[in-house]
Amino acid sequence: MTAPNTESATVRPAWRVQAPVVVAVSLGGGTGAAARYAASLWWPTRTGGFPWTTFWVNVAGCAVIGVLMVAVTEVWAVHRLVRPFLGTGVLGGFTTFSTYAVDLRHLFTADQVRTGLACLAATPLAALTAVWLATWTARRVLAPRTGGGPSGAKGEGPS
Numbered sequence: 267m268t269a270p271n272t273e274s275a276t277v278r279p280a281w282r283v284q285a286p287v288v289v290a291v292s293l294g295g296g297t298g299a300a301a302r303y304a305a306s307l308w309w310p311t312r313t314g315g316f317p318w319t320t321f322w323v324n325v326a327g328c329a330v331i332g333v334l335m336v337a338v339t340e341v342w343a344v345h346r347l348v349r350p351f352l353g354t355g356v357l358g359g360f361t362t363f364s365t366y367a368v369d370l371r372h373l374f375t376a377d378q379v380r381t382g383l384a385c386l387a388a389t390p391l392a393a394l395t396a397v398w399l400a401t402w403t404a405r406r407v408l409a410p411r412t413g414g415g416p417s418g419a420k421g422e423g424p425s
Contacts, residue, residue, distance in 0.1 A: 290347040294355015298327075302360050314378050317369040320362055321389055327361035328393040332400030333408075341408045361393075 302323055309319045334353055338344045366389055373382035 286347055287350045290351040291355040291358075294351040294357075295359035296355075298356040298359025298361075300359075301356075302362050302365075311369075314373070314376050314381070316381055316385060317366070317373075320365050320369050321385065321392065324361050324363065324366060324389055325392045325396045327357050329396040329400040331357050331361075332397040333404040336401055336404035337408055340405065 305323050306319050311317045311319055331353060334349075334357065338349050338353075366385075370382050370386055373379075373385060
C-alpha cells in the first residue's frame with residue numbers, strides 16, 4: 267500500500283495563484299494609462315517643443331513609486347495585491363517611457379536635435395533623482411522613530 271499524496275492536495279495550480287495578480291495589474295494599468303492620457307489632454311505638447319507632459323508624468327510617477335515602495339515594503343504590511351495594483355499597474359501605466367522614446371523620435375526626425383538631446387538626458391536623470399529623493403524622504407517621514415520599518419531599514423537612503 268502506498269502513502270497518499272498529501273502535497274498535491276495543498277498546492278494550488280499556478281494560474282489560480284497568478285490570476286488575481288494579473289487582474290490587479292490589468293485594472294491598475296488601465297487606471298494609470300487613463301490618468302496619463304488625461305494629463306496629455308490637459309497639458310498638450312507643442313509640436314517640436316520639449317515634451318513637458320511626458321517629462322513631468324515620468325518624474326511624478328517615479329517619485330510616487332519611491333514613496334509607495336518604502337510604504338509597502340518597509341513600513342506597512344499590506345495585502346499581497348496592493349503592490350501589483352499600485353506599483354506595477356497604476357504607476358506602470360501612468361509613467362510612460364515608451365512615449366518618452368516616441369517623443370525623442372519625433373524630435374530627432376523633426377531636426378530638433380538640441381531639444382531631443384535635452385529630453386534624452388533630462389528625463390532619466392530627473393526620474394532617477396525623483397525616485398531617490400522620494401525614497402529617502404519617505405524613509406525619514408514614514409519609518410518609525412525607533413530605527414526603521416519591519417525590514418530593519420534605518421532610513422540611510424535608497425539602496
